[in-house]
Amino acid sequence: MEATSQAWKISSKRKLPVGPRASRRKTVARRRVRQMGMELIVSEVPMTRTQLSVLSKGRSFVPGPPPKKALLENLGSSMNRLKEQINKRFADSLLPGQGSLPNMSKQEREALKDLAQNPDLVIKKADKDGALVVLKKESYIAMGEAHLSDTETYIPLNNPDEALQVIKRQSKILKKNPDTGLWPGRPVLSGCNAPTRPVDRLLTTYLTPLLDLLPERLQDTTAFLKKIATLPRFPSGSIIFSFDIVSLYPSIPQEEASWIVANFYERNFAYVKERLRTDFNIIAPPPYLIKEGIDHVLQGTLLRFNNHFYNQGKGTAIGASVSVAIAEIFVHASIEKRRQNLDKQPAVFYRYIDDIFGIFTGTEAELLEYHQELNNIHPDLNFTVEYSKKELPFLDTMVYLDAEGKVQTSVYHKPSNTHQYLHFQSCHPPSLKRSLPYSQALRIKRIVSEPHKLEEALKDMVSFFTKRGYCKRTLGSALKRLKEATGKQS
Incomplete structure (x- = not known):
């Protein structure tokens, strides 16, 4: 092999003449180069010329890439096999150990199809606890029209063509009455695709920092647990109570709410300006624009039901994101100052939107008097009361006082809670x-x-x-x- 290598070096350095005869000589020289070393192959079996040529290249020879056409064909085939393997592994991972078995029987699939294609049924999710409600279509329509008969809240529009240009979506969510077992409808207007949505989202950004200035406000259950963990022990006979504002969102007067919220924004303008600059690097708009924006969102709530068109003349749309901030600020500004001036005050007073939790150290008569005075503060805010000396549910907790007067909590499930967690056979990861x-x-x-x-x-x-x-x-x-x-x- 060393002699062959030397022969290749000699032939590669040799200069060949140019011309037709030179071309033939060049071809002969190349053949001679390919054949050099073949005579050094010793074999006991007959071998073809091609086999000898391959072996003559030596053990350290590295084959070059295949032709371009073959390379593309092999690459495409490999990618297809890889794609099939990835898809198969992903499908198997959805239901491990069950392969591609369906998670619904044939009868269940047919039943689901029949329900979806039945025009005489309306299937809705309940407002609480994840239950499903199946209604006759005529009952659903009658229920909706009963709500819309309140012409003070829902003003009929006589020009459907004009209303169609701005109405995007309307939905109903049902809430079960635990006393009667019936499913009375509750109007919930969706603002997700409404024409007021852009202004709605901007107002939510501008007003949200103000919610941190409401001392009685609870953000969620976690905030509630953190607050009651710091409470002292209460004397024996203390009363746990809860107030609920009846139909808060539909009860808010629009003109008064826009003025109150804009005024609260103006009084805390320096705080909002700093928060918006720090959190979002945006400039806070002037208070007059806030009022115009709130008027635009509240007075522009339009809906369609059973091919009739309405404008919401009172209250806020529950589906609008800014409704929470408007409701929170309106309730705080309307009752908090006057509530604190009442003679008898509860030891604890927390509010989660329209649900109020408190602990009262006086008598039951004093608590009921406090409740009555609270109802007289604002004509559009009506409070219901529940109280107990043992335990009382609030949000998703059961609150009680132990033998030493310390506030304790446990899990609370409403009687209507169906615990509809995600089914394990569902096609989820x-x-x-x-x-x-x-x-x-x-x-x-x-x-x-x-x-x-x-x-x-x-x-x-x-x-x-x-x-x-x-x-x-x-x-x-x-x-x-x-x-x-x-x-x-x-």
């Missing part, structure tokens, strides 16, 4: 379904303040998830993970 029991267990751990009640609450949670198709292994893993996580936190 397995990681999501595995995380649901853990997240619920973590929520229960956060709510239950006394350890001896935690085990019972977790047992109830396990039974709820078991009914939704979750296996013992998944639920046990969630409880083990909860124990490890809370152990690290402590």
Whole structure:
């Protein structure tokens, strides 16, 4: 092989003449180069000329790339095989261990199709607890028209062509009456695709910083738990109470609300300006633009029901994002100052939008008198009251006082709660379904303040998830993970 290499070097340095005869000589020289070294191959079996040529290249020879056409064909075939493998693995991961088995029977699929194609039925989600309500279409229409008969709140429009240009969407969400078992409708106007949506979103950004200035406000259950954890012990006989504002969103007077919110914005303009600059790097608009924007959103709420068109003349659209900020600021500015001037004050007074929680250290008669005085503050805000010396539900917690007068909490489930967690056979990623029991267990751990009640609450949670198709292994893993996580936190 060393002699062959030397021969190649000699032939490669040799200069060949130019011309037709030179071209023939060049071809002969190339053939001679390819054939050089073949005589050094020793074999006991007959070999073809091509086999000898290949072996003569030496053991260290590295083959070059294939022709371009073959390369493209092999590349396309490899990509197709890779695509098939990725799709198969993804499909298998959706329902591990079950392959491509469907999660609904043939009869269930046909039943679902029949329900979807039945024009005489209306299927809606309940406002609370995740239940589904199936109504006859005529009952649903009659229910909606009963609400729309309030011409003070819903003003009929006589020009449907003009209304069609601005109306985008209208929906109904149902809320069950636990006393009668009926499903009376509650009008909820969706503002997701409404013509006022751009202004609605801007106002939400501008007004949200003001919510931090409401001392009695609760943002969510977590904020409620943090506040009551710092409360002192209360004397024996203290009363736990809750007030509820009846139909807050539909009861808000539009003109008064826009003036009150804009005035509150103006009085705290320096704070809003700094917050908007720090959080979003935007300039706060002047107060007069805030009032114009609120008037535009509140007075521009249009809806369509059963081919009739209406304008909401009172209240705010629950589906508009700025409605929460308007309602919160309106309630605070309307009652808070006058409420604090009342003679007898509760020891605790927290408010989550239209739900109020408090602890009263006086008598029941004094509490009822306080409730009556609260109802006399504003003509459009009507409060209902519930109270108990033992325990009372608020948000998703059951609040009670222990033997030492310390406020304690446990998990509360409404009687209408159907615990419709995501079914385990649903075609969702397995990681999501595995995380649901853990997240619920973590929520229960956060709510239950006394350890001896935690085990019972977790047992109830396990039974709820078991009914939704979750296996013992998944639920046990969630409880083990909860124990490890809370152990690290402590």
